Amino acid sequence: MTPDELAAALRAAVVAAVDAGELAVVVPGDVAVERPKNRDHGDYATSIALQLAKAAGRPPREVAELLAARLRGADGVASVEVAGPGFLNVRLAEAALGRVAVSVLAAGASYGRNDALAGQTVNLEFVSANPTGPVHVGSVRWAAVGDAMARLLEASGAKVTREYYVNDAGVQIDRFAESLLAAASGGPTPEDGYAGEYVGEWAQRVLDREPGLLSLPPDDALERFRVVGLQVALDEIRSSLTEFGVEFDVWFSEASLTESGAVDRALARLREQGHVFEADGAVWLRTTDFGDDKDRVLVKSDGTGTYFLSDAAYYVDKRARGFDRCIYMLGADHHGYVGRLRALAACAGDDPARTLEVRIGQLVNVLQAGQPVKMSKRAGTMVTLEDLVGMTGVDAARYTLARSSSDTTMDLDVELVTRQTSDNPVFYVQYAATRAASVLRNAGEMGIAEPSPADVDLSLLTHPRENELLLALGEFPRVVAAAAELREPHRVARYLEESVAKAAQRFWDECQVLPKGDEEIAATTAPRLLLWRAARTVLENGLGLLGVSAPERM
RNA sequence: GCCCCCGUAGCUCAGGGGAUAGAGCGCUACCCUCCGGAGGUAGAAGCGCAGGUUCGAAUCCUGCCGGGGGCACCA
Structure with a gap:
């Protein structure tokens, strides 16, 4: 007898008691059994009688007794006792318990799956680290948790698309390109540039792909470093994630939003819905209509789009691609986005509670033998995904990162995870x-x-x-x-x-x-x-x- | 100032309103000539503080204290 079968029997007992006029209550939708912490309390226990007592207007133990009487007759149930304030403690017949093994074997690889999300199409966006350097350990938590999340949603019947948003537009890419060019030509790292060791290596890879680059006019060279550098970065990121066991279905380019017309379509959509206005020479979205604490600029007074405009276009595009639900997994440093993303979805005419879900995860503090490791991509002091995997192996890293609630700021001691002992x-x-x-x-x-x-x-x-x-x-x-x-x-x-x-x-x-x-x-x-x-x-x-x-x- | 997350054993963390708050590491004392001991058994040790809701609160609500992260016509 499986827990679900027992819960069904319990529910039947409640229904029977109601039908017989013994209990004047509405049968609750959720009639559950749980594993008691204390083995003396039987194989399974339920507090259903305590929950129903008030509505029934009768003492909990009395309700428990009459449910127990009915449950005792159920197939596979060996005994039912009323205990404490009104718990039902159930023991299963021995042969009934053995049937759990049969149901496991019958289902095999699909044992544990359910169809709660059958028919749902989910877009799960996670990691999305800027393509200006290797994936560092701060992002690895989302790789491990996000991929596990995708697998879980799939196990519940959802059709999941794993998506990586590539921030390939904006000034950080300019700085990245400038840094590569400077490294390739032996110059100093530009102000606000990227200075990690990898910059030199990646610059070399760009030159390997396009050997004549340094003899081009500076502007042309910079443009090639931007384009090819981005390819190098994405290849690097993709391969380290693949090695980590995480495969994305879609690598979505931010820059493509403009080229594909998605930005224009989103603006049109938002105007249609009546939430766009102009002020101070800029174009705004009235997100305060839907609970945001201030309105947001879409197009700056200089005519260029904001990052939020990209977000808007990206969201509208996801929905246009047919996703019922868009899940964003973001770091705690992005929690300020939640309100405006929700408001954005509402401005686009959606019900955010149904179509949008933002999961905020807390950060990871990386420690080395108890001492914090400061991470800065620009300064080049960081632990990368590859470093971590090199030290711990994929299994230990993924398991360690996935076994903590992402609501908790996590301390990850590289040395501890590295130990191949039962500490782990x-x-x-x-x-x-x-x-x-x-x-x-x-x-x-x-x-x-x-x-x-x-x-x-x-x-x-x-x-x-x-x-x-x-x-x-x-x-x-x-x-x-x-x-x-x-x-x-x-x-x-x-x-x-x-x-x-x-x-x-x-x-x-x-x-x-x-x-x-x-x-x-x-x-x-x-x-x-x-x-x-x-x-x-x-x-x-x-x-x-x-x-x-x-x-x-x- | 406002917003989000966290505060549970010496340490790292579980704990969806239920009975005596759990695990790993560390510590103490045991078990194994046995299908792989990277095991098993027992013990010491804890809910930040104060209110509230409830038959019942680690869990929900409020305030305070402490830690972390955010509050741009940046990306």
């Missing part, structure tokens, strides 16, 4: 996955075929450690659904660590599966192998959602 939770989880693999592999080598669920007596799985593991595996679909709905990938990681891997290690410790020496094959061998396969499946699927591998061996 990713190894704990991966180790559980390799153990599962090794048991299954060893069984094969011993000539013990992997059993099929139909041939296995799951009621033999009665050991407390087996039950614990089964209960943990049963939670996976709900964890995935919650993580997707709340946009909190870290829930998956915590669940893998604290529920699955832990239960699997404990199961390992007490429940021998394969015969040793000249022992006979035990009756428990087949059901336990099945359980290991189920555990392996959940660990693979869960790590997969985080973009982390589940190795066969370590």
Whole structure:
């Protein structure tokens, strides 16, 4: 019996009690069971009676008693007790619990998926670091979290486009081009230019691609450095992200917004909706109509567009490309944008609550052995994505970044993540996955075929450690659904660590599966192998959602 | 001044109104000649402060204190 099946049985009990006139309440839409923290409180518990008591006008324990009486009859339920102020504590029949493993195996790689977002087309924009240098570690958090988010949304049935907004217009690109040119011709770094070591290397790559550049007139050379430098930067960024396991579907050029007419279309759209006005020689958007704290300039009095105009054109373009929902993952330093983006969507005639979602994530402090590392792209003192991956490997980096809530400013100690020991939770989880693999592999080598669920007596799985593991595996679909709905990938990681891997290690410790020496094959061998396969499946699927591998061996 | 995020164990962090607030590291004491010990068991140790809402608050609301980040016709 899975948690969802139990919740359905509980709901049926409430409905039956209402129909029988025992409870005068409206049946709530959400009738949930949860895993109690304390094992003495059964396999599952619910506070539904406490929630209904007030509306029913009856003492909670009384409500609990009458629901318990009805739930006791449900298939797969061994016992229901009323406890404390009115909790229902449910114990499942042993064979019923074993069916969790069957449902895991039946679903296989798709175990944990749901269809809450089926039919939704989502544009997920993340990273979008300026193409003026390598991806640095501050952006890596979004690469890890954003990609995990995309996988989670996909696991809930959404069609997700991963998009990178390339800021290839504006003065920072001019400075970048000037810096490359200066480095290539051996001159000093310009004022406000970029001075990292990479500038020299990238300048050389530009020359490798177009050897005659330095003999061009300065303005022409600068233009080539801008164009080719941008290509070099994007190639670099793309390849380091690819190495990190993050592939973007769309690299969207800011500059293209003007060329494609998207800017004009957006302006027209906003005028149509009646929120554009002119003042002080500039063109404004009246975002204060929708809660922004001040109106925003779209076109400056000198006739050039603002960055906000690009944002507007970009948003309108995304919607025109057919996305139901546009999710922006931004750093805390951009939180000031949220109000105006929302207002912008409203000005364009959308309901921002439906079409726009801005996730603000807090910054990462990078530490080296407890000491903060200051990062500045211009000064060239930074830890890049490639540096980090070089030190930790992709799995450890992605897992570490994805296991914390992005609401929290995170301290990432490079030295700690680098350690390949149990200090590092990713190894704990991966180790559980390799153990599962090794048991299954060893069984094969011993000539013990992997059993099929139909041939296995799951009621033999009665050991407390087996039950614990089964209960943990049963939670996976709900964890995935919650993580997707709340946009909190870290829930998956915590669940893998604290529920699955832990239960699997404990199961390992007490429940021998394969015969040793000249022992006979035990009756428990087949059901336990099945359980290991189920555990392996959940660990693979869960790590997969985080973009982390589940190795066969370590 | 205004806005956003955070404050939970010595450290890094979980904790969607529910029962005795959890994990890893570190610390203390144990277990293993066994399918891979990168394990397991036990222990010490904590919700910034003050109010409020609620049958019930780490969780929701208000104020204060502390830390971080923002408030351009910059990009």
